[in-house]
Amino acid sequence: xxxxxxxxxxxxxxxxxxxxxxxxxxxxxxxxxxxxxxxxxxxxxxxxxxxxxxxxxxxxxxxxxxxxxxxxxxxxxxxxxxxxxxxxxxxxxxxxxxxxxxxxxxxxxxxxxxxxxxxxxxxxxxxxxxxxxxxxxxxxxxxxxxxxxxxxxxxxxxxxxxxxxxxxxxxxxxxxxx
Amino acid sequence: xxxxxxxxxxxxxxxxxxxxxxxxxxxxxxxxxxxxxxxxxxxxxxxxxxxxxxxxxxxxxxxxxxxxxxxxxxxxxxxxx
Numbered sequence: 379x380x381x382x383x384x385x386x387x388x389x390x391x392x393x394x395x396x397x398x399x400x401x402x403x404x405x406x407x408x409x410x411x412x413x414x415x416x417x418x419x420x421x422x423x424x425x426x427x428x429x430x431x432x433x434x435x436x437x438x439x440x441x442x443x444x445x446x447x448x449x450x451x452x453x454x455x456x457x458x459x460x461x462x463x464x465x466x467x468x469x470x471x472x473x474x475x476x477x478x479x480x481x482x483x484x485x486x487x488x489x490x491x492x493x494x495x496x497x498x499x500x501x502x503x504x505x506x507x508x509x510x511x512x513x514x515x516x517x518x519x520x521x522x523x524x525x526x527x528x529x530x531x532x533x534x535x536x537x538x539x540x541x542x543x544x545x546x547x548x549x550x551x552x553x554x555x556x
Numbered sequence: 557x558x559x560x561x562x563x564x565x566x567x568x569x570x571x572x573x574x575x576x577x578x579x580x581x582x583x584x585x586x587x588x589x590x591x592x593x594x595x596x597x598x599x600x601x602x603x604x605x606x607x608x609x610x611x612x613x614x615x616x617x618x619x620x621x622x623x624x625x626x627x628x629x630x631x632x633x634x635x636x637x
Contacts, residue, residue, distance in 0.1 A: 432574070550592075554578055
């Protein structure tokens, strides 16, 4: 086991681990705060629509598959195939953001604001920060599609998989536990 | 089925299992949901991020993740004693 064994650029792995640590700290703080008001957190969490989160999981992992296929195509010298797959992955990101926007609109209409309960402060901060990464990821996928060089496409795909990875880890504590 | 498609199918199956487990109450169900999240993370790290081909690195990330998820389960279990 050495650093040379890691696929892709080392700096991207440093980024992935750093992002995991940031989101883990936020989720841990939310779960610790929940100890002070379990019933309130449970009631607030029940206002969320888990079906939209489940749909977004399917959208994001499918988008991740397209990013992985783009990486493989670019590595095989198929720039056109890589571009098509990257655009598909980016469209998946836009679909994720559309569903997330509809979910936020529904939450706000139901009276769930940043200040209405500490749970919602964590909810909007953590999912909003994640959505910001999705926006950045869509931009990265579009940028690397321009020249579709294998190393750049691999870097873009790794960033996209990090967004996917964070989502599957923050989903249960935010939507499902309690 | 290519390894990438297999990883995607695994993630979809794990997501479906999560949906099925959601209505179940109790601490065991919460543990199950977190185990499913860990399996999804492992699939992404191993399949999409290729750590399955990097000796030792998959465990280097998934073991700390498992410990963190266990801590999250502990906090959730304490909240709903």
